[in-house]
Amino acid sequence: MDTRWAIFGTGGISAKFVSGLRHAKGAKPQLVVSRSAESGRRFAQAFGIPEVAEGYDSVTAASPFDVAYIATPPSEHARHAIACIEAGKAVLIEKPFASSVAEARRIADAARAQGVFCMEAMWTRFNPAARRLRDLIRDGAIGEVRQAHGAFCFTNKPDAANTSFDPQRGGGALAQLGVYPISLLHWLFGAPEGVEAFGRIGDTGVEEDAAISLRFAGGAVATVNTSLRALGDNGLRIGGTHGSIAFEGPIFRPYGVRVQRMAPRRKGSDTGLGRKALLREQGLPQKLSQWHGLLTRSGKVDRQLFAGNGYHYQVEEVGRCLAAGLQESPEMTLADSIAVMETMDTVRERIGGQGK
Template identity: 40%
Template sequence: MAGTVGERVRWGILATGGIAASFTRDLLELPDAEVVAVASRTEEGARAFADRFGIPRAHGDWASLAADEDVDVVYVATPHAAHRAAAGLCLEGGRAVLCEKAFTVNAAEAAELVALARARGLFLMEAMWTYCHPLVRRMRELVADGAIGEVRSVHADFGIDGPFPATHRLRDPAQGGGALLDLGVYPVSFAHLFLGAPSGVSARSVLSEEGVDLQTAAVLSYESGALAVVHCALNAHTPVTASVTGTAGRLEVPHGFFHPDRFVLHRNGREPETVVADPRWGRRDSLHHEAVEVTRCLRAKETESPLVPLDGSLAVMRTLDAIRAQVGVRYPGEAG
């Protein structure tokens, strides 16, 4: 089983890119978190990041961080093509892991990580910050309480305008490039949150010359008769909105659905109600909610989070796999 954590949870950061910097910045604002180590592929990269954030130890390779006994949990912030290797190394070293999304590049890799964590009794969680956001949690509670009746449809969209050159990681198949795994994981995860895993998938994409998706739309169908429509793009700045519609009303997120500052509850026959984020929660783009959940789980000796369950992450990866299979996106090393 996972070990006991002290008064402050000791974090290690694996990778030194933009998302690692954002997460570290937010960790440093938490009174019960301590960032004690960082790892990069080079000593120079790790040391520069450590100096930037006042981190005591800098490791020039991932294995040294995985073996660092002073680290309670590692945040894996590499591109998703490296998640299986990086998170697996940390789990094998006895560290708890919070791994960025998309969890891995495919469901098979995700299943390997989950099996490894469960076999060793270690905590593992996908860093799906949306699921930990208080407003999204409130939306889920309202739906569970029947506020909008039986859910009939979910719509969610996330697009950015680029353009990205062919050399960018988002266009590189070797790094799991494309809109779907980088952006589409949010609309798909949002649909899963309210409807679960679909029974059917129908998808279309616009592909780049490199063979990754620049734009993807999918309809997810459910045995209940409900439908989810999800869209993502690297070639257009879209509204980034979402809605959940039921037989007695709907929930609308007017912008930034994956880290909202408000949503609107429409109930049949009533005036709309706007629910606004509590300013005490901090910035709307803060990643600290997921760190707080990791801390709670570690202190409770839980090896997975009920907010971001591992079986749910596996189900999302299977849906992403099904979409990619339909549109013809395959990454190096995957079976034909």
């Protein structure tokens, strides 16, 4: 029998998620839960979902679903998720897992106490390109990892009515966007040992920009940029002693990886005085090299196209875990969601005193 999903919240991400759910095997949307019956019905009609529940408190053990997808603002995640968990329902909770590490721990404790499956909907971890990137790094494709950079920055008009800019609902660049590169770096290298950050708080009281430095066990270092007010490169790149590997496509929905290999150079072996070296510095070779750079890009692309809109991979992971009787996904554990929240809380602490 198909796993029956309840959709909590009728915002834009719920619509994308339900569109994606269609591509998942063994899953169907059964119920929409909304603050208002009218918006619940509108959403249910748009996607052919059979049932609607009015009010997030209306959910009980008898409600007709197996897994709740919690897509309400971050400030509501703990309340809505714990209510479902206490009703014995499995939960998939949108990122960020909660609005603080204390809330994240409360959700995890409730899930463990009830023996109920619980996972953060960090869908990018289940994207084929992300998995390929991790496998290539593990296989030593770029040697010893020493550097990484991730960015997720978009430009928006500040608007206190929007969750992204509302501190009460858990907004801010970190919660909305920065959590993606931070979570991917945790997934690849574990929780960082050191966290430093600079940032800027906007008029509505949320951090609108942040530049973060992370240091991992073993010495690898990373930078993360996130912004609600500026556009960024929105990529992920990992640098090692024998090359680099980067997402092809945006960090939230990559469709391949680009691998550039390079053996370590022996510094100082080029005096710059040889005939070839001197010729290389002339105008014509420089012009040719610029055109070559503009017309070609270095590295080899390993295409990893995602199916549907990419949201169903996490749904299939939930299905796999439930079938195996697991209470956590090995790819997105509760400890990991808590550790990501710890990193985010530290960044917010660092930025908090820095002003506008």
